[in-house]
Amino acid sequence: MEKGEKNYYEILEISPQANQDEVYNGYIKAKNAYSQDSLALYSIMTKDQCVEMIKSIDEAYLIISDPEKRAEYDKAKGLKSFLLSKKEERKSSAWEEDEEFRQSHKPTSSSQIAKIVSCKKFSLSYEKNPQFEQEIEKTTEFSGAFLKKIREYRQVDISRMSDMTKVSKTYIGCLEKEDLKNLPALVYVRGFVYQYAKCLKLNPDLVATSYLYRIKKLQKEGKI
Numbered sequence: 001m002e003k004g005e006k007n008y009y010e011i012l013e014i015s016p017q018a019n020q021d022e023v024y025n026g027y028i029k030a031k032n033a034y035s036q037d038s039l040a041l042y043s044i045m046t047k048d049q050c051v052e053m054i055k056s057i058d059e060a061y062l063i064i065s066d067p068e069k070r071a072e073y074d075k076a077k078g079l080k081s082f083l084l085s086k087k088e089e090r091k092s093s094a095w096e097e098d099e100e101f102r103q104s105h106k107p108t109s110s111s112q113i114a115k116i117v118s119c120k121k122f123s124l125s126y127e128k129n130p131q132f133e134q135e136i137e138k139t140t141e142f143s144g145a146f147l148k149k150i151r152e153y154r155q156v157d158i159s160r161m162s163d164m165t166k167v168s169k170t171y172i173g174c175l176e177k178e179d180l181k182n183l184p185a186l187v188y189v190r191g192f193v194y195q196y197a198k199c200l201k202l203n204p205d206l207v208a209t210s211y212l213y214r215i216k217k218l219q220k221e222g223k224i
Contacts, residue, residue: 008060008073016079020065024205027061058213062140065205069140124201126155141214142207147196148176154200165195172196178215180224186212 009016014026034053063069074080132153139146151161162169174182175192183189190208197207218224 006056006060007077008064011056011060012064014064016074020205023061023064027057027065027209030057058209061209062206065209066140066203068137124154124156126153129153136202140206141210142193142197142202143211143214144176144178147193147200147207147211150200150202151176151196156200161196161199164199165192167192167195178218178224180215180219186215189215 009018012023012026012030014022018026031054034050034057063073136150151158156164158169158172161167161172165172171183171192173179175189175196180189183192190212193211194204194208197204215224
């Protein structure tokens with residue numbers, strides 16, 4: 001299938017109206033289907049064809065899991081997007097709701113106080129650099145070094161990141177150095193990166209998926 005003819009929804013076997021959970025589930029199912037050493041599968045497809053299909057699945061997920069890129073893709077394909085606007089999506093964010101609550105309500109209960117404490121814990125205070133913000137927005141492959149650059153830019157030191165993510169400072173350092181030898185199994189690494197990205201207000205699914213894709217690629221090439 002030529003690149004211009006690829007339909008990311010068909011690759012993930014999901015509807016253009018699929019929500020984020022359905023997108024993720026479709027990705028996992030598709031990845032598992034072509035990642036397994038299935039004799040039945042290899043009887044109709046070569047190993048190289050399976051590898052190529054996995055690349056297409058990862059490519060599809062990187063686009064469809066990102067709200068803005070998905071909206072652009074849907075528009076280019078003439079599809080009616082299921083996604084909320086970026087403004088509406090921000091309003092639906094738990095952290096943003098907590099922030100709005102803090103600004104407009106005076107705490108009257110322990111649960112309200114707990115929400116405010118949580119909001120402060122995960123709030124970020126930094127001077128925005130429009131050029132770097134644009135670079136972050138356009139990035140589809142997140143390396144350890146780039147994540148460290150974002151963390152430092154958004155004024156989060158390793159101690160605070162460890163406190164927010166509940167991941168040890170040692171593991172955070174290893175993630176940023178891409179020191180796979182001193183990290184646990186990849187399934188745990190994905191969880192660490194997911195929480196890391198979430199705390200930096202990045203797209204956690206996109207960041208975790210692209211980070212693992214990069215790590216596996218470097219492993220295959222013998223670079224780590």
